[in-house]
Every structure is written in C-alpha cells, then in structure tokens.
C-alpha cells in the first residue's frame with residue numbers, strides 16, 4: 221500500500237536544469253544496495269556533496285527551507301538515462317512526492333507512479349513561473365491538488381494539469397499497481413481454479 | 429472456425445486473467461525465477477506492506493550474478509556480494525520460497541537451471557528480474573525479463589500488468605554448414621535485423637535449421653532475442669522439446685507428463701496465422717561469426733574484415749563506428765583472423781551448457797592454450813559441471829591449460845571478481861559486448877564456444893573450421 225496522494229502543500233525546490241538524468245539523481249555506485257529506503261542521503265549526490273563528502277552550501281537541497289521540500293520543479297526531459305528504479309526511490313526517501321517539469325523520460329515517469337510520486341507535466345512557460353515561486357523559499361508554498369488536477373501558486377493562480385485517469389485513481393486511493401491488481405483477487409482465484417481443472421498436470425516446486 | 433493463432437497468441441491468450449478497459453491485461457505467471465541482485469527491494473516492499481508471496485511453489489530462487497567462481501566452501505569474501513546472498517537467504521526463509529543454495533550441486537545461472545531442473549516448461553509464462561529470461565522461450569514458453577517493482581508485483585499477485593506484443597517470425601531455412609552453431613545463427617540474425625529489429629515484438633524462430641537444433645542450441649538462440657530488441661523469443665515445442673523435458677525433477681512425471689505433452693502439442697502456430705513482420709535467413713550462408721564493435725549487431729564472418737567507417741553514408745552511424753573502433757583498438761580493413769586475444773571466456777546463460785563445454789573440449793583436446801592467453805571455462809550450473817567431469821571434459825580442458833571454475837555468471841558481466849583489466853581483449857561466448865561490460869576498459873568479441881576454444885589455442889580470432 222502506498223500513501224494516498226490527494227493534496228500536498230509544501231515548499232518546492234527549484235532545480236532549473238534540463239536533462240537531469242538518473243545518474244545525477246542517484247549515481248551508479250549506490251546500486252549495490254539491498255534496500256529501497258535510505259537512498260535519500262545520496263539523492264543528487266554529485267551536486268549535493270563535494271569530493272570530501274561535505275555538503276555544498278549553494279546546492280538547493282542543502283539550504284534551509286528546501287531541506288523539507290516535498291515538491292521539485294525542473295525543466296525538460298527529467299529522469300532520462302538508465303531505467304534504475306533507485307531514482308524514484310531516492311526522491312521518495314528524501315521526501316519528494318511530486319516533480320513538476322515540461323516533460324519526463326518514459327521509464328522514469330512510469331517508475332514514479334509505481335512508487336507513489338506524482339510527476340506533473342506543464343508547459344515550459346508555466347514551469348518557469350513555478351520556478352520563480354519556488355525561488356521565493358519557505359514563504360511561498362505550492363499546493364498540488366490531484367483531485368481537481370491543479371497546481372495552486374502562492375498568489376492563488378491555478379494551473380491545470382492533465383494526467384492519465386487510471387494513474388490518478390491509483391494515487392488518490394493510495395493503490396500501487398499491486399494494490400490495484402489485488403482488487404482483482406477474485407478473478408485471479410478463478411483463473412487458478414480453471415487452470416487447475418484444465419491443466420492439472422502442472423507441477424509445483426515443492427522443495428528445492 | 430477460430431482465427432488461426434501464433435504460438436505467442438496461444439500462450440498469451442491462455443494466461444489472460446482479465447482485460448482492463450485500456451487494453452492492459454492482467455497476465456498470469458506460471459513460473460517466477462528469482463536471484464540475489466534484483467530481488468531484495470521487492471521482498472522489502474512485501475514486508476513494508478505486510479504482503480505475502482502468493483504462490484511460493486511457483487517460484488524458484490538461486491544465487492548466480494555476483495558470486496565468485498572460485499572455491500566457495502569457505503564463504504564469500506566480497507562484502508557486498510555476501511550481503512546480497514545472505515539477504516536472499518533470509519528472504520526465501522521468511523517467505524517460504526524454494527531456494528537452491530550456493531553450495532548445492534544444482535546451483536547455477538538462473539536461465540540454465542530453470543530448464544535443467546524442469547522448472548521451465550512449454551506453454552508456461554515465465555518471468556525473472558533479468559533480461560535474458562528470453563532463454564526459456566526455447567521450450568515454447570513466453571518468458572521475459574522484468575524490473576524490481578514487477579518482481580514484487582509477481583511475488584504478491586502471481587500476475588503482471590502487460591499489453592500484448594506484436595508477432596514477428598524469423599525463419600532460418602536450410603542447414604548449417606560445418607563448424608557453424610546456434611550462436612552463429614543468432615549473431616547472424618542480430619547482424620541482419622539490428623539491435624532494435626525486434627522492438628515491440630515477440631520473435632518466433634522457425635525453419636529447418638531451427639528445428640534441427642538441440643535444446644541447448646535453441647536456448648542459445650532465444651537467449652539473445654533481447655539483443656535483437658525483442659520482448660521475448662519462442663520456438664514451438666516438438667519431440668526434441670518433450671524428450672528434453674521428460675524426467676526432469678520439477679517436470680510432470682508419468683501419466684501427468686503424457687497429458688502435458690498432449691496439451692503442448694496444441695501450442696505450435698496454426699497454418700495461416702499472421703505475423704506482423706517476417707524475416708528469412710539461409711542457414712547455408714551463415715559462417716562462424718564474430719563481433720568487431722561494442723554492440724551485438726556489429727558482427728562479421730570470421731573470414732571477414734573490420735568494416736570501414738568511411739564507406740558508411742550516415743554521419744551519426746559513421747561517428748559511432750569510429751568510436752567503436754577506437755574503443756576496440758581495431759583498424760578498418762583489418763582481418764578478423766589477425767586479431768590477437770588476451771582472455772577467453774566460455775560460459776554464461778548463452779553458452780554455459782554441457783553441449784557448449786563439449787564443443788569447446790573437442791577443439792581443445794590435444795592442444796595447448798596459446799602462450800600469454802588466460803582461458804577460463806565456467807559451467808552454467810553445478811550439474812553441468814558434474815556432467816562434464818563424468819565425461820572427463822574437465823581433464824581435457826585442464827590439460828590444455830584452461831581454468832575450470834565453479835558455476836555462475838562470472839565474466840559475462842564482471843560483477844564478481846572475474847573481470848577484464850582495462851585494454852584486455854576477450855573472446856567471449858556471452859551475449860553483450862558493451863563498453864566495460866566484462867570490466868572497465870575491457871574489449872569483448874562475441875562468438876561460439878568452439879570458436880572461443882579456437883581463439884584460446886591459437887591466441888587469435890581463428891576460424892574453427894581450419895582446426896578440425
């Protein structure tokens with residue numbers, strides 16, 4: 221079960237870059253992990269830390285209001301590169317629940333939904349306005365209302381976004397793909413019963 | 429009269445649990461193979477959401493990717509590998525999943541042991557968190573690789589959310605010439621259609637040359653479907669398939685087996701079924717193949733030469749060829765047979781079966797590995813290793829100067845200590861010649877086991893037909 225996503229009011233971190241690839245989001249050397257949690261400290265590792273592992277004070281997520289950011293605003297082609305699911309895992313573990321950008325790489329976009337993160341596509345011009353809002357820091361929170369499909373700016377202006385209705389349904393109800401499929405448990409049970417009747421020869425792996 | 433259907437259509441249709449409004453299907457999965465690298469986060473996800481494994485008895489776990497291929501009886505020294513192995517062991521115990529431990533004779537590469545143990549069967553849907561799951565399609569199964577979230581999805585629900593693929597037929601007519609193998613067929617196919625040639629499709633391999641292959645050869649062909657960009661590869665089950673499956677430990681036995689065969693005989697493509705795309709090749713024209721670049725489609729006959737980028741009209745392709753030649757340290761027009769190798773790797777899920785080791789031993793018998801060459805043979809499973817030792821093949825190979833190692837993925841991906849050093853050139857029976865795949869800076873030439881053995885004893889990319 222994932223956390224529901226209905227409305228989110230939070231500090232948004234501005235990351236005014238295009239083509240942020242998954243290697244930037246989480247470098248390959250952190251992929252030998254056995255966990256999906258705990259990756260938040262490595263989020264944007266090379267941007268966030270210097271060669272000695274010390275925080276770079278000028279990087280946005282190292283600055284006071286943005287340490288608690290739950291929204292990220294970026295530019296084109298966010299999440300391109302390797303298909304690693306560690307990228308959304310790292311974002312989520314840091315606390316990011318929503319990324320707003322003009323467009324996203326396909327697999328990353330898909331992986332966000334699988335992990336309860338809402339990726340919002342908005343035209344570049346609107347992303348630029350949100351980028352300015354985000355730069356105002358802690359006093360200028362954004363509200364993302366998934367039910368009404370709007371992003372509310374600090375000045376009250378509402379920006380409408382489009383989203384696949386099925387994906388929206390899953391997020392609103394806190395259903396991951398698994399939770400969704402489990403709603404069809406009766407059909408799976410019925411399939412198994414049918415298969416057992418028709419192909420009773422199918423063996424089980426009893427003891428390895 | 430029902431619409432004629434392909435092998436893929438039939439296996440797909442018989443596994444659709446439910447079709448959702450947007451065309452996505454809930455697809456039932458008969459067999460789920462699990463290994464140490466792509467499963468930890470999936471089990472963790474189950475734990476966090478309080479879910480269980482729906483059908484442990486449809487699941488089989490093994491360690492293969494990052495374990496060492498040296499003696500393992502004293503445990504695994506490398507800490508990260510050890511942690512992944514221990515984590516899998518904890519997870520299979522906690523969730524009741526059948527498991528083949530590292531010191532079990534049946535341990536091996538997941539795509540070798542699935543068919544070997546009879547866990548992979550015709551007409552099945554088979555998935556694993558690894559792209560070379562396509563191997564199992566050789567049995568007439570629909571088998572494909574999945575990501576970690578999907579591993580968790582299958583563990584929890586025994587299903588996947590999928591949209592159907594398109595049908596592609598690759599027909600290989602005629603018969604292979606002397607010295608040519610299944611590996612040469614699949615390299616020739618990838619050379620012909622390119623690494624994106626199968627995108628969006630499931631490839632069915634058919635034709636006289638495919639029918640004539642034994643199961644090991646069919647698995648080699650289906651294994652590399654992924655290098656042709658396909659979602660999966662399949663071969664219609666026939667008597668060769670049934671003879672292979674009969675008596676394997678997890679396969680149906682006795683009367684149940686006969687009933688299964690009756691069903692499996694209904695699976696081959698109906699006459700008149702439509703394919704979205706068809707490609708034909710003539711097996712008689714296929715020579716022993718080798719790759720020259722860093723993509724599996726960059727393949728030439730061993731009698732050929734390194735292609736000349738200046739003859740390539742497309743600028744982007746030309747630039748890519750130049751980059752590949754630079755990385756591979758090869759010159760345009762250079763004869764492939766003059767290329768000297770430092771390392772020979774015989775193994776992987778493409779070519780780690782007993783038939784592959786026999787082929788290598790046949791070439792190695794009575795010869796010596798060339799001076800300065802390191803040649804290693806890594807059986808695909810412990811059972812393959814035992815069989816080879818019963819046949820005395822280990823002695824043949826050891827006497828010729830080859831290393832004889834424990835089963836695992838090994839130098840196929842260099843996640844364990846078996847790696848190329850920067851600049852080293854390797855004749856490899858594996859499936860990917862990407863930059864750095866076998867170790868940073870390493871240079872890989874893909875070829876068949878017999879050709880790899882020929883490279884070992886001559887110290888260069890030799891034409892195995894001249895050694896016979």
Ligand code: SF4
Nearest residue numbers: 560776777837840841
């Ligand atoms: S042998 Fe190579 S290709 Fe096959 S499963 Fe192992 S790493 Fe993957």
